[in-house]
Amino acid sequence: MAPVASSSFENDLERIEILAATPVTSTALLERNLNCIYEQAAAARFDDYDVASIARVAPSVMYRLFDLRVGLREKLAHYEMLGLMTPAAIQGFRDVFRVLRYMSDMLGEIASIGPYSGDSGYLLRGFTGEENNTLINYAFYRDGRAVAFRSGDVILVRGRAHNSAAIARIGDVDSQFSHIGIVHIDDRGDHWMVESLIEDGAIINPLGKALDHDIVRAVLYRNRDADLAARAAKSIFDYVAASRVRGGKRILYDFSMRTDETRNLFCSKLVRLAFAQASGGRFVLPTYPTRIVCKNRDFLDRVGVATDMTFAPADIDMESSFDLVAEWQDYRETANVRLQDFTMDKLFDWMERYNYRFDETSAIRLVSVLGRFASHFSEGAKQTLSSVFPRVPANMPRKTVAVVAMLHKTAEPIYHELQRQNQQLVMETGVPMHGLDIFSALEAIRERCGNRIGYLVRNGSW
Known part of the structure; x- marks a missing residue:
């Protein structure tokens, strides 16, 4: 969706719906259409539109995005029969499903914090709530x-x-x-x-x-x-x-x-x-x-x-x-898991691109050893000690306990920094951070941290 006035928001959405509904008979056309849907949805920035207008139409738009995904899924068997499900098409479907979910999440967040939100109440469990x-x-x-x-x-x-x-x-x-x-x-x-x-x-x-x-x-x-x-x-x-x-x-x-x-x-x-x-x-x-x-x-x-x-x-x-x-x-939490998703994307990307590795310290080794020891306690004792020792299964290797602990302790401060930025933006504009802005913030954190990001250390700088 290109940056345009709020009055054309639904027209932009219609372009995506038309692409999704277009019959295809070739792999090239299927791959192209999926790629176009993804690119247009990924480029959508709700701060390019009137936020109050977006909040008003959010419930209906969320259903349109959901119906769009349902409609695409219903075509899978047909495309399989035609032999169109190439690796690129499979990846295209996955990308489209993911980006449309993120769009819907952000609409739910905008509607829940804006002047047109209702009382969502306390969500007891999945498939409950408003x-x-x-x-x-x-x-x-x-x-x-x-x-x-x-x-x-x-x-x-x-x-x-x-x-x-x-x-x-x-x-x-x-x-x-x-x-x-x-x-x-x-x-x-x-x-x-x-x-x-x-x-x-x-x-x-x-x-x-x-x-x-x-x-x-x-x-x-x-x-x-x-x-x-x-x-x-x-x-x-x-x-x-x-x-x-x-x-x-x-x-x-x-x-x-x-x-x-x-x-x-x-x-x-x-x-x-x-x-x-x-x-x-x-x-x-x-x-x-x-x-x-x-x-x-x-x-x-x-x-x-x-x-x-x-x-x-x-x-x-x-x-x-x-x-x-x-x-x-749960729209109270979708922004938080989106920040976690993007943080994990970048941590894995940095491991690949810049050869970062986890550096196990003596403190982490102690935590992992205690975690392994605690794994042999009774279930009641594990629950009691869960705030002190990791609650781990008996077959979880010590090195796995250690790397999970390091991953958590590396991601947590990054996530909280992003969370503060997102909350500030929501207070100022009513719109959560766009994915591109999240990635930009993450790269700024990497550049600031240099060769050590939490427990990740760039190989060659030990």
């Missing part, structure tokens, strides 16, 4: 605003922690999600989330508890084969439940990110296993896996990643056999 917190696919809309879950539904989420941002950005896809789980509804109608958490491994939680687990964004996906989805949910529920009973063998979190064995499970591998078990191995996720390509392997090696191809949570975004049913976001 009308614009949950956007629902019209094909699944029912009377009222409550989202009706179905057994086998898959929920994609993003948490508030820097570790969530790191998980979301660790592959070749700049994802906005860090976790995924599958819903099981038992014979009594109780709703459960079957998931694999870093600290607990494979576990079953009440769905309400899972959706109240410090999340900022949640998306509900539904497989078009209801019987397959229900079997997948029941199969993985029984599998994990058996591992949690006395005498059962716990399923630990898999830090390798490999998908070729199932002794331990990371979150999306648990969902993959559920559908593979239910289909007798005929339905295998993902269609478009995330590549982990990093010249500077130092961080990945310390985390324990042992593959160059994985099933990342956000890969479900590209599955044509799943419908996007509903999407929820």
